Amino acid sequence: MPAASPNGICGIISHRGTKTRRGRFAANERVFHVDIGAEKNLKSENPLARILCLGPVMYLGRISYSLYLTHAVSQRALKVLLPAPQFEAAPPWLRLSVFTLYLIALIAPAALLHHLVEEPARRGLRRLGVSRKPLQSPKATCS
Numbered sequence: 001m002p003a004a005s006p007n008g009i010c011g012i013i014s015h016r017g018t019k020t021r022r023g024r025f026a027a028n029e030r031v032f033h034v035d036i037g038a039e040k041n042l043k044s045e046n047p048l049a050r051i052l053c054l055g056p057v058m059y060l061g062r063i064s065y066s067l068y069l070t071h072a073v074s075q076r077a078l079k080v081l082l083p084a085p086q087f088e089a090a091p092p093w094l095r096l097s098v099f100t101l102y103l104i105a106l107i108a109p110a111a112l113l114h115h116l117v118e119e120p121a122r123r124g125l126r127r128l129g130v131s132r133k134p135l136q137s138p139k140a141t142c143s
Contacts, residue, residue, distance in 0.1 A: 060107075066118055067110035074106045 051057060060067070087098050 063107075063110050063114040066114040067107065070109040070113055071106055074109055078102055078105055 082098055082101070087095050090098075
């Protein structure tokens with residue numbers, strides 16, 4: 001069995017699991033084992049793996065916890081400020097513009113929280129000596 005490597009989601013998506021005799025997905029270390037190089041992910045024939053290795057998708061993965069923390073507040077504010085029923089009969093260009101505004105209003109607070117709170121807090125904890133086993137950077141996985 002090859003040595004395990006922490007190559008992240010791109011490798012996991014490219015990995016094919018095995019099923020047991022009863023048709024269940026086998027939950028052992030071989031199912032989650034990934035030994036795929038970054039070059040293979042970028043040149044993968046699997047279109048999903050290639051999409052998940054794009055820069056914007058990787059960035060959304062890095063800010064995903066902040067997005068989880070801020071999305072409910074953003075959605076409530078948007079529901080009040082730009083209620084969806086108001087745009088049902090609007091032309092497609094206006095609906096697309098509102099959708100784009102919704103995406104920006106959901107991602108911007110998460111990005112701010114990630115860069116202004118989460119990253120400085122992580123650096124501060126590292127300076128204090130509080131650490132855990134470092135994970136491989138997502139950039140190293142797909143680029």
